[in-house]
Amino acid sequence: MKISDAQVIITSPGRNFVTLMVTTDDGVTGLGDATVNGRELAVASYLRDHVAPLLIGRDPHRIEDTWQYLYKGAYWRRGPVTMAAIAAVDMALWDIKGKVAGLPVYQLLGGASRDGVLVYCHASGSDIPELFDSVERHLELGYRAVRIQSAVPGLGKIYGAGPGVSSGRYEPAGRGAAPSEETWDTGAYLRHIPGVFEKVRERFGPDLPLLHDAHHRLTPIQAARLGRDLEPYDLFWLEDVTPAEDQEALRLVRQHTTTPLAIGEVFNSIFDCERLIRERLIDYIRVAAVHAGGITHLKRIFALAELYGVKSGSHGPTDVSPVTMAAATHLDLAIPNFGIQEHMRHEPLVDEVFPHAYRFDDGYLHPGDEPGLGVRIDTERAARYPYEPAYLPVNRLADGTVHDW
Numbered sequence: 091m092k093i094s095d096a097q098v099i100i101t102s103p104g105r106n107f108v109t110l111m112v113t114t115d116d117g118v119t120g121l122g123d124a125t126v127n128g129r130e131l132a133v134a135s136y137l138r139d140h141v142a143p144l145l146i147g148r149d150p151h152r153i154e155d156t157w158q159y160l161y162k163g164a165y166w167r168r169g170p171v172t173m174a175a176i177a178a179v180d181m182a183l184w185d186i187k188g189k190v191a192g193l194p195v196y197q198l199l200g201g202a203s204r205d206g207v208l209v210y211c212h213a214s215g216s217d218i219p220e221l222f223d224s225v226e227r228h229l230e231l232g233y234r235a236v237r238i239q240s241a242v243p244g245l246g247k248i249y250g251a252g253p254g255v256s257s258g259r260y261e262p263a264g265r266g267a268a269p270s271e272e273t274w275d276t277g278a279y280l281r282h283i284p285g286v287f288e289k290v291r292e293r294f295g296p297d298l299p300l301l302h303d304a305h306h307r308l309t310p311i312q313a314a315r316l317g318r319d320l321e322p323y324d325l326f327w328l329e330d331v332t333p334a335e336d337q338e339a340l341r342l343v344r345q346h347t348t349t350p351l352a353i354g355e356v357f358n359s360i361f362d363c364e365r366l367i368r369e370r371l372i373d374y375i376r377v378a379a380v381h382a383g384g385i386t387h388l389k390r391i392f393a394l395a396e397l398y399g400v401k402s403g404s405h406g407p408t409d410v411s412p413v414t415m416a417a418a419t420h421l422d423l424a425i426p427n428f429g430i431q432e433h434m435r436h437e438p439l440v441d442e443v444f445p446h447a448y449r450f451d452d453g454y455l456h457p458g459d460e461p462g463l464g465v466r467i468d469t470e471r472a473a474r475y476p477y478e479p480a481y482l483p484v485n486r487l488a489d490g491t492v493h494d495w
């Protein structure tokens with residue numbers, strides 16, 4: 091069996107997705123996600139111009155060898171563009187292997203270690219009543235763990251929460267020729283958030299697992315203070331407190347708080363989180379299959395994490411395609427150290443372009459039992475939604491300084 095074709099499909103059913111479709115000479119197809127939010131065409135070119143020609147004629151069953159060939163063979167290693175391109179090839183080859191074997195990918199990964207994959211949803215509001223409504227709506231849908239984001243008085247719209255943002259549907263941030271800009275004030279944020287959690291705990295009780303994302307906006311000592319201030323509200327995790335490239339920052343945070351820490355959605359490789367895991371500076375590693383080298387590389391990261399008692403918490407926002415959600419769900423079901431899975435619902439239009447076997451039921455996702463990853467792409471529908479430039483917002487302080495987020 092040989093790979094005979096590799097096509098890049100760009101579609102924008104409400105937001106942009108880059109998909110690799112690999113076809114074998116037997117007519118088996120596999121799908122991989124290559125979407126890097128706001129930088130989509132860079133990965134599309136990497137795949138089209140530099141990777142697709144190398145795939146033709148290769149044995150699709152040699153997943154590990156292909157991964158090493160693309161990673162070591164390029165000489166230029168790591169980074170979101172390279173690793174998303176490798177991830178797309180990797181997912182497509184796992185998909186093909188599953189289809190040829192007649193087995194869902196989780197069976198190839200060792201079989202189910204649990205009955206379903208616990209997920210958390212996004213609740214947010216511009217004030218407390220709006221936030222409560224958002225939490226209630228998600229509980230009615232069956233969610234058993236909720237990420238809480240809130241607007242901050244005095245600040246305008248901030249990413250993930252704010253006036254006009256309802257029920258976590260804040261993506262995409264802006265479609266147009268340039269990113270929108272937001273204004274940030276860490277002091278106002280640190281003063282406001284603990285009170286929000288106090289009210290959420292009063293209203294929803296002590297048992298509901300609550301999460302919060304600080305979007306890399308804090309210094310280590312500010313993050314330590316937030317972790318400490320949130321201790322009475324017993325968070326499941328506090329996410330991305332400091333800029334992710336500074337692994338050492340988490341040590342200081344760790345020394346000051348018992349609030350569990352999660353990080354990793356912008357990591358691309360095991361080398362980005364090796365120290366965090368080995369030195370037990372985090373509790374959850376949040377890598378995404380698409381941005382960190384696919385199923386093959388995530389397996390490796392989660393296996394390292396298992397040795398140190400760190401659990402998985404894969405990134406699953408609406409800017410990764412259903413192909414990544416499927417890859418994550420197969421892994422989540424199989425690995426021993428699964429923690430939780432992020433689940434932001436895609437718009438119905440996205441699910442129409444990418445019909446999928448994974449399903450949400452009563453707070454859990456299950457990848458389904460279709461051979462392979464269990465996701466298809468309706469290429470005719472996909473073609474109806476051409477690429478549109480879209481960016482994530484840029485964050486500035488009141489004096490105009492560009493700030494982390």
Ligand code: GCO
Nearest residue numbers: 127303355406407409432482
């Ligand atoms: C999350 C994330 C997302 C990212 C987005 C960037 O925890 O879901 O922080 O909202 O900001 O994926 O493209």
Ligand code: MG
Nearest residue numbers: 303329330355
């Ligand atoms: Mg996040």
